[in-house]
Amino acid sequence: MTNVLVCIKRVPETSSEVRLTDDSMDIDAGYVGYTLSSHDECAIELASQIAEETKGTATALSVGSPDAAEQLRGAVALGCRGAILLEAELGQFGPVDIAAAIAAEVARRSDDGEEFDLILVGNDAADTGDFQVGVRLAYLLGRPVAMGISTVEIDGDRVMARGVAGAGTEIYSLPLPAVVAIQEGGVDPRYPSIPGRMRAKRMKIEQRPADVTPSGSGRVRLRRSAPKPSEVQILGEGPDAAAALVDVMYEIGVVPR
Amino acid sequence: MITVLAEVDGADVAETSLEALTFARTLAGGRGTSLGVVVIGIGETTDEIDDSAADSLARTFADYGATRVRFIGGPDVAAYCAAAYAAALVDAARQWQSDVVIASGTPRGTEMLAHAAVRLDAVMAANAVETLSDDPLVVSRQVMGGSILEDMRVDSPVAVLTVAGHAVEAAPAERGESSDSGRAAPEIERVEHRADPADLVMAMQRLEPTEQADTAALTGARVVVGAGRGVGGADEFDDVLELVDLLGGALGVSRVVTNLGWRPHHEQVGQTGSRISPDLYVACGISGAIQHLAGCSSARTIVAINSDADAPMVTNAQYAVIGDLHEIIPAVNEELRRRRG
Numbered sequence: 186m187t188n189v190l191v192c193i194k195r196v197p198e199t200s201s202e203v204r205l206t207d208d209s210m211d212i213d214a215g216y217v218g219y220t221l222s223s224h225d226e227c228a229i230e231l232a233s234q235i236a237e238e239t240k241g242t243a244t245a246l247s248v249g250s251p252d253a254a255e256q257l258r259g260a261v262a263l264g265c266r267g268a269i270l271l272e273a274e275l276g277q278f279g280p281v282d283i284a285a286a287i288a289a290e291v292a293r294r295s296d297d298g299e300e301f302d303l304i305l306v307g308n309d310a311a312d313t314g315d316f317q318v319g320v321r322l323a324y325l326l327g328r329p330v331a332m333g334i335s336t337v338e339i340d341g342d343r344v345m346a347r348g349v350a351g352a353g354t355e356i357y358s359l360p361l362p363a364v365v366a367i368q369e370g371g372v373d374p375r376y377p378s379i380p381g382r383m384r385a386k387r388m389k390i391e392q393r394p395a396d397v398t399p400s401g402s403g404r405v406r407l408r409r410s411a412p413k414p415s416e417v418q419i420l421g422e423g424p425d426a427a428a429a430l431v432d433v434m435y436e437i438g439v440v441p442r
Numbered sequence: 443m444i445t446v447l448a449e450v451d452g453a454d455v456a457e458t459s460l461e462a463l464t465f466a467r468t469l470a471g472g473r474g475t476s477l478g479v480v481v482i483g484i485g486e487t488t489d490e491i492d493d494s495a496a497d498s499l500a501r502t503f504a505d506y507g508a509t510r511v512r513f514i515g516g517p518d519v520a521a522y523c524a525a526a527y528a529a530a531l532v533d534a535a536r537q538w539q540s541d542v543v544i545a546s547g548t549p550r551g552t553e554m555l556a557h558a559a560v561r562l563d564a565v566m567a568a569n570a571v572e573t574l575s576d577d578p579l580v581v582s583r584q585v586m587g588g589s590i591l592e593d594m595r596v597d598s599p600v601a602v603l604t605v606a607g608h609a610v611e612a613a614p615a616e617r618g619e620s621s622d623s624g625r626a627a628p629e630i631e632r633v634e635h636r637a638d639p640a641d642l643v644m645a646m647q648r649l650e651p652t653e654q655a656d657t658a659a660l661t662g663a664r665v666v667v668g669a670g671r672g673v674g675g676a677d678e679f680d681d682v683l684e685l686v687d688l689l690g691g692a693l694g695v696s697r698v699v700t701n702l703g704w705r706p707h708h709e710q711v712g713q714t715g716s717r718i719s720p721d722l723y724v725a726c727g728i729s730g731a732i733q734h735l736a737g738c739s740s741a742r743t744i745v746a747i748n749s750d751a752d753a754p755m756v757t758n759a760q761y762a763v764i765g766d767l768h769e770i771i772p773a774v775n776e777e778l779r780r781r782r783g
């Protein structure tokens with residue numbers, strides 16, 4: 186029986202154009218949708234699979250605004266049995282603060298007799314891309330951690346974690362309890378089932394303020410990267426342009442002899 | 443002294459590490475300080491570090507402005523272990539009294555620096571592209587997949603930074619660029635790292651070299667042919683694969699393609715896939731979403747083949763052919779075959 190805590194973050198959907206707030210300190214929430222990072226979606230899938238296979242539980246946790254309830258309900262629809270929202274104004278929270286808030290909650294629950302054997306986090310969030318919440322959390326809890334992992338498997342009192350790196354698949358075997366940072370690519374997140382969605386709707390989310398005094402993110406401002414002026418040279422339309430394209434390939438010297 | 447973590451393969455230094463060194467040298471120049479480079483995990487014992495490889499690496503680092511190079515080996519760092527490696531890096535940073543530790547934003551660089559940041563009680567800024575001011579240290583870094591920059595104050599006594607891949611062009615130091623840089627022979631140290639047993643529980647158990655999962659072929663390719671949703675289906679890749687073959691390149695795909703299960707994830711280019719920097723990227727049926735561009739914008743030349751002349755992939759390319767890729771690519775393949783005789 187493995188109890189998994191999966192930590193997820195509500196992030197702006199940045200596929201389309203994003204606008205900044207007047208003070209340039211944030212994304213203008215009025216113009217974007219919100220979603221989960223793809224890494225987090227995969228972490229939820231893995232948490233649900235482990236809970237099913239080991240007859241344990243998967244619980245989702247998010248640090249953020251009350252709006253993050255939407256993403257937590259999404260996680261419940263996908264198989265998580267519980268949802269915890271640690272309320273915080275994310276603008277004032279840096280990765281050090283997020284890790285501290287999660288660690289405090291895990292410790293608090295442990296004092297109440299509720300243990301999480303495995304904590305999954307997304308490798309990095311699609312918005313801030315800090316790449317460190319998992320590692321900081323692991324140090325605060327005194328647990329081993331692996332990053333860049335795409336699949337996990339429970340093997341007795343250990344977790345086998347696999348991640349794809351340049352040279353092949355790297356395999357780690359960590360003693361539980363452990364923290365693992367998940368990267369997209371190992372599993373396909375499932376679609377929510379109808380009973381899952383019903384359960385999510387009824388679910389009572391445990392909500393409380395994050396138990397930290399934030400040290401901040403260091404953000405001075407956001408700005409748009411300067412758009413490159415388009416310098417495209419249209420070689421032509423349709424198959425007739427093939428010769429011109431091959432000319433370019435020869436010109437830049439990439440056609441093998 | 444600024445400490446830079448370098449990733450090497452034999453006597454070759456990763457291009458991204460040279461970029462990180464270039465970034466670090468600019469920062470060091472402004473501060474009037476010098477650069478020290480750390481290389482970890484190159485053999486069972488420090489003696490195993492091949493002398494000629496070490497000399498050649500040290501020479502490369504010197505060209506990039508380093509005055510000290512530390513090779514760290516030993517049985518405890520023979521297999522990759524982020525915690526033990528970070529401890530070795532932190533030892534160097536402390537002994538060199540560094541107030542800045544820098545690596546490239548690769549998976550390894552990022553993981554080790556996250557550990558190092560905790561151990562140094564430091565603020566870490568991931569994916570930096572530029573230093574905006576030095577006192578206090580403010581860096582500009584990529585967020586939102588690269589479409590937005592965040593100016594971030596890094597105000598702990600030690601600052602930990604990763605440099606975004608291909609955001610800085612790697613450039614050797616010019617003579618006299620700073621008082622210390624460009625010296626022909628940097629001071630070389632060989633150190634055997636003895637790890638705390640607690641750190642070793644995180645060590646990699648094994649590496650399964652699988653041809654299938656080889657992202658190195660994609661990230662190192664001189665030519666990448668990209669394929670997106672416009673290809674139309676899992677069975678529609680024949681023309682594209684033939685073009686890959688004719689150019690001796692690698693196939694890279696968009697996230698939609700991997701999400702639909704048309705191709706495996708390790709072929710994905712972008713924010714959550716591989717970052718590539720080939721001489722030529724031919725993007726076929728790819729719209730050019732910001733997350734995709736994050737992975738391919740450092741290609742030297744981009745050619746887009748797309749039915750939509752207004753697609754961002756087209757406006758971000760140097761050359762484009764407008765139309766149906768299934769008509770264009772076979773004609774390109776034919777033309778390549780014809781010219782090669």
Ligand SMILES: Cc1cc2nc3c(=O)[nH]c(=O)nc-3n(C[C@H](O)[C@H](O)[C@H](O)COP(=O)(O)OP(=O)(O)OC[C@H]3O[C@@H](n4cnc5c(N)ncnc54)[C@H](O)[C@@H]3O)c2cc1C
Nearest residue numbers: 670671672696697712713714715727729731733734749767
């Ligand atoms: C957190 C996050 C991370 C992401 N990470 C990545 C990532 O790493 N990599 C990535 O690629 N995406 C990533 N995305 C997804 C990205 O936003 C886009 O959805 C995706 O890149 C679009 O893929 P596409 O261009 O193949 O498909 P589409 O956007 O559907 O574009 C298809 C293109 O093909 C053209 N086309 C159609 N038919 C033809 C034809 N017959 N001939 C020629 N052209 C044709 C169309 O004009 C269009 O331009 C991420 C998104 C998020 C939210």
